[in-house]
Amino acid sequence: MSTRFTIARLGAQGDGIASADGGEVFIPFTLPGETVTAARQKDRATLMSVLEASPLRVDPACRHFTECGGCALQHFEAEAYRQWKRERVAQALRAKGIACAVDALVPCASQTRRRVVFSARRTETGMLLGFVRALSSEIIPIKECPISLPAIVASLDRLRRLAALVCATPNAFHMTVTVTASGLDVAVQDAGKLGENQRRIASNFVMAEGLARLSVDGEVIVEPKKPVVQFGSVAVALPPGAFLQATEAAEQTMAGLVGQHLSRAKKIADLFAGCGSFALRLAAKSEVHAVEGDAPALAALDRAFRFASGLKRVTVERRDLFRRPLTFKELNGFDGLVFDPPRAGAEDQSKQIARSDVPLVAAVSCNPVTLARDLRILLDGGYQLKSVTPIDQFLWSPHVEAVALLEKPRRRR
Template sequence: MTLSEVVKLAARGDGVTADGRHVALAAPGDMVDIAAEIIPGPHHVVPPCRHFPKCGGCQLQHVDDETYADYLVERIGSALSAQRLEVPEIRPPHLSPPRTRRRASLRAEKVGKRIVFGFNEAVSHFIVDIRECHVLLPQLFAMVDPLRGLLDVLLAPRKTANVTLAWTDQGVDVAIDGVSIEGYAAHEALTDFAQAHRLARLAIDEGYGSEPRWEPEPVTVTFDGIQVGLPIGGFLQATADGEAALTQAVAEAIGKAATVADLFAGLGTFAVPLSAKAKILAVEGARDPALALRMAANRTGRSIAVEHRDLFRRPMSDAELGQFEAIILDPPRAGAKEQTPALARADIARIAYVSCNPATFARDARTLVDGGWRIDWIKPVGQFRWSTHVELAAAFKRV
C-alpha cells in the first residue's frame, strides 16, 4: 500500500501531502493512502465537539495546539512571501482558550415545528442546530436553548433570523433581525423574556434598523477601567484575552510615543488604554462608535480627541499624520489600501498595524516597505479558536 505523508495545512485547513494532494481533516504527520483514508499521526487529535466538522464555526479541531500555532505562522509568512517581502521575526502565537469567545453571530430557521439554531455548515447556508459549543463563552451558550423558545414564537414557518450575542459589563446583549413583532402579546413576550434571563439588552430589527426593546441601563464594555457605550451590533475583539494580547503588542510597537493617532479606532480598544500615557487622536468612520468613545473620553477626562472620518473616502494626508510620533492602524478585513500610501510618506517613527486578514496586511506592508519602512516583528493572535481566521499585530519602523 502506497502512503503519502501530510506535511502542512493549506489556507482552508486541508492537509497537504508531500506529493501535493489536499486531504480534508488531515493533520501534519498523518499518512494518507491512495483512497484518501487517513492514518492519524502525532498531531492528530480527537475533536472535542460532536458537531465538528459539519459546523462551520470551527475548521481545525482535529489538530493539536502546536500544529494550530504553526498554521497561523505559516499563513502570515505565506502572505508576506506572496508580496515578495522578507519574513521578519514571527513570535509564538497567542491562542485564546476554548469557551472564551464573547461575541458571535448565529442563524435560526423555523423548520416544521422546530427551530434550528446555530452556525452555518461549512461553505453552506444550512444551519447546524448546536447542542454544544466549545468556543462560545458559557454565558452566551446558555442563551441558545432559551432563544430557541423565543424564536419559536417570533419566526414564521420557513423563515430565518440572524442573532448576534455579546458579553458586556451588564451581561448578555442580544440583537435579532429578520423577525416581525406584531400585537401586544408579542411585545410583552419580548419584555418577559429579557426580564427572565436578565439580559443587558434585547434589540430587534424588523427591517428598518435595530432598536432596543429592553435596556434597563446603558450597555457598556470596559477598556482599562473606562466604560464605553456599546452600540447595537458594535464591534468587540472576539475574546478578552485576545484583546489583551493585541493591546500589549500595540503598546510595545509604539514604544514611548507621546502623541498617537489611532486609525479605525472603533470603540477605543487601543486608544483608551494608551491614553493613560499619551495624547490620542482616535479616528473612526462609523458614527455610533465614534460618539460612544467621545462621550467616554469627555466623561473621564482621558486625553482622547475623536474624529468621525471615513478613511476609505478621505484618508489622512502625510502632513496630518506627520503631527504624531506613532500611528496605530486597525482596519477591517479589506485592509487600508487608501491610507497606506500617505503612511509610507509620513514623517513618523513607528506604526503598529493590527490585522484580521494576512493577505491585505501583506499588500499594505508592501506599500510601507517600498516607502522606506521595515517590519520589525509580528505577533499572531488566534482569537477564533480552531478556525482558519488569522489575526496579528505588527511593528513597523523606519529603515
C-alpha cells in the first residue's frame, strides 16, 4: 500500500525526508519539494512514483541507478548536488560551534574512480558480479558504471570469469579492483580456501589476461607485474588490498592543499600515513616522519623512499595511533603536521596535537562529523582555522572529503 508524501529536505545519506504520523520517513531517490507516493516500512519507504517533480530532478547517468546500492544522488542537478555536499561540511562545523567560511566543493568528474569493491557470488545460473542493493544482501549484476575508470568497466566480463575461478564458497565474497600503472590489481576477500588446481588455473588466467596481480585474503597468488602508483614523483608498489584514495584527482588536490600549507615546515609528522600519499610528496622539500599502524603499508612507503631520489629524509614508525597517539612532547619536535585518519577520526591524537607547539597543521578527513569534533579540540587548544575545503571523490554518494588548515603561534619556552 502506498502513501502520499511531500519531501521537506535531504538527510545526511541523501535520502529525502518527509514528515508523517509517527515521525520522519526517509525515502531514497527523492528531492526537496517533491510530492511522491511510497510504500512505508516504519521510518523508511520505497519510492513508487513521483507525482510532482522538483525542477532540480535530472535523468540519471546509469541504467543501474536506484538498484545497485552504489550511487544515491544521480537524479540531483549538478550544481545543487555540489552545494548540498558543501553544506554537509558547513553544517557539521556549525554543530560544533565552529564559525568558518567553507570553500566551494572541489568537484569530481565521472569515470575517474580507480578503486572499486565488487561483490560476487556463485548461483545456479552462473557467477554474479556487481554491487549489493541498499539494505539488502542481493547482488545486482552490472554492465556499466559511470563513476569508474573505463579500464574497470571494460574488464567486467573477465573479472566475472576470474571470480568464478577463485570462488570456493557458496557465500558472497568481495573483489577489490584497483587501476595501477601496471594494470589491474585484484584483491579477493572471503572467497574460501583455494585448492592447488584453482591456484594454477587462476594464475594462468591472470597472466593470459594481462592483470598485474591476484591476491586472496592478503596472500599473493600470482604477480606478473608489481602494481605501482605514483605519489608525486615517487613510484610506490602497493601491498595487496592497500588503502588508496578513490580518485587520483582528489588525492592530488588534497596533497596540493596540504603541501602548500606545510611548505615552510622543515620537519613534518605525517600521522595515519598509509602508503605515503602525503609523506612522499612532502619529502620533496621537508624531512618527514611517517607514522602508520599497518605494517605492509608502512613497508611500502619505506621501500619507495629508499628507491627514490631527490627526497629529504623520511623515517617511519609503526604505531597504533588510536591506542598510543604521539604525545604533545613528541610532536613538539615538528614544525608541521598532517593527519588523515579513518572515518572514526582522531580524537585522542587531536588532544595531544592541541597541547603541542606545532605551528602548522593540516587535518584531512572523509567524515565531516568527526572532522568537526577533532577541529573543535584543536581550536580549544589555541589553533586558528584558516580554511576548510570540501572535496568530492565519491561522485553521487553522500560521502565528502575535507581538508582543514590550521595555525598556532609558537609558544615561548
